[in-house]
Amino acid sequence: MKVTGKQSAQQALAGIRVLDLTQILAGPYCTMLLGDLGADVIKVERPGEGDETHRMGPMIQGGESGSFLMVNRNKRSLALNLKAEEGRRLFLKLAQTADVIVENNRPGKVKELGIDYDTIRAVNPGIIYCSVSGFGQTGPYAHRGGFDIIAQAMTGIMSVTGEEGRPPVKTGIAITDLVAALTALYAILAALIARTHTGEGQFVETSLFEAGLALCVWEAATYFGTSAVPGPLGASHRLAAPYQAFRAQDKFMIVGAASQRTWIKFCEAVERPEWTTDERFQTNADRMRHKEILTELIESHLQSQCASYWLQRLEQFGVPCGPINTFAESLTDPHVEARQMVMDMHHPTVGNFKVLRMGAQLYGTPAREPVPAPLLGQHTREILTEMGLADQQIDHCLAAGVISQS
Numbered sequence: 001m002k003v004t005g006k007q008s009a010q011q012a013l014a015g016i017r018v019l020d021l022t023q024i025l026a027g028p029y030c031t032m033l034l035g036d037l038g039a040d041v042i043k044v045e046r047p048g049e050g051d052e053t054h055r056m057g058p059m060i061q062g063g064e065s066g067s068f069l070m071v072n073r074n075k076r077s078l079a080l081n082l083k084a085e086e087g088r089r090l091f092l093k094l095a096q097t098a099d100v101i102v103e104n105n106r107p108g109k110v111k112e113l114g115i116d117y118d119t120i121r122a123v124n125p126g127i128i129y130c131s132v133s134g135f136g137q138t139g140p141y142a143h144r145g146g147f148d149i150i151a152q153a154m155t156g157i158m159s160v161t162g163e164e165g166r167p168p169v170k171t172g173i174a175i176t177d178l179v180a181a182l183t184a185l186y187a188i189l190a191a192l193i194a195r196t197h198t199g200e201g202q203f204v205e206t207s208l209f210e211a212g213l214a215l216c217v218w219e220a221a222t223y224f225g226t227s228a229v230p231g232p233l234g235a236s237h238r239l240a241a242p243y244q245a246f247r248a249q250d251k252f253m254i255v256g257a258a259s260q261r262t263w264i265k266f267c268e269a270v271e272r273p274e275w276t277t278d279e280r281f282q283t284n285a286d287r288m289r290h291k292e293i294l295t296e297l298i299e300s301h302l303q304s305q306c307a308s309y310w311l312q313r314l315e316q317f318g319v320p321c322g323p324i325n326t327f328a329e330s331l332t333d334p335h336v337e338a339r340q341m342v343m344d345m346h347h348p349t350v351g352n353f354k355v356l357r358m359g360a361q362l363y364g365t366p367a368r369e370p371v372p373a374p375l376l377g378q379h380t381r382e383i384l385t386e387m388g389l390a391d392q393q394i395d396h397c398l399a400a401g402v403i404s405q406s
Helices: 026-036 066-071 085-095 109-113 117-123 148-155 175-198 208-214 217-226 260-269 284-289 291-302 307-316 334-338 380-386 391-400
Strands: 017-021 040-045 075-080 100-103 128-133 202-207 243-247 252-256 321-323 342-347 351-356
Touching: 017 026, 017 085, 026 040, 026 066, 026 075, 026 100, 026 128, 026 175, 066 351, 075 085, 075 380, 085 117, 085 391, 100 175, 117 128, 128 175, 148 175, 148 208, 175 202, 175 208, 202 208, 243 291, 252 307, 260 284, 260 307, 284 291, 307 321, 380 391
Parallel strands: 017 040, 017 100, 040 075, 100 128, 128 202
Antiparallel strands: 243 252, 252 321, 342 351
């Protein structure tokens, strides 16, 4: 199959309009994916300021934020002051044309602005209104801000990340931000499907805390099943061995011999068949009980050769394995190129730059041809003109500071 980026009516979300009231990462990543799938995403930003990510590094050519460019493609920017009464009226008019609104303000903020779900539903009963917050719209922590590291800490994710006996560490990526984005995405898509049956929109929400906690399935199984409190395991698996990082002669590598079958193949590949008859390692339960000893034996043996030698051997015997790549290595990997995971785009001030495509491919309704992240207010006049405002009205709003344009 050939992956294409041709934009057409066959895109999965063609004809769906999304108003994006989000900033930083969780919300923008969600709305970017909706845009990738063909939705018309209008990013509503504060005049003169815009998304906070505009000022986050890395800053690249033209003073643009690489972080902003990475998660705001396939959107149009409307710079609109929602605190001004005229700005609020314009937003409500625009909301009548929308299918989805996504916001990630603290609970209560959209109510203060007069653009909350109940207000929007009164003018557009079919609206799907999605809120992404730190801890949800209710509960004792609802008032707290949404920060990935806090959610990682309070869900328990940090308590099982890192090495035993070492200080707690967070995951290397903003995992709760990103999984909240994906959770919001599937909730929105489910609500869109439900609307085709009921004709009605609905309010949906997620939070960094809830989305992060929902990932902790093995850890919850351990606690609920045994009352044992899971702790950090480094690179190893909570339920299987050997399934972790091992040091070879020159670098670390990963081995995933989780099943009995792959364990036997692993022993054959590393030329240690006697391990399969060792009473300490005969079953997965045995290997888990003696994991420390097993790890020492394996690592001592693997250090006799470089990682590439062992990886070739393990692949030859059908044992799951892989190198531990840096991003310089992973982003230039030939498999990444073959799967077209890196896309080139051209930005009016930055010039050519690279972004990652969405992590799924739809062959019948392919993702749209990527359009670079907009300049602040780049599409303000265009969008207001579509709404029926005359140039004189738009100029009046510009002069009054209700809107701005790049």
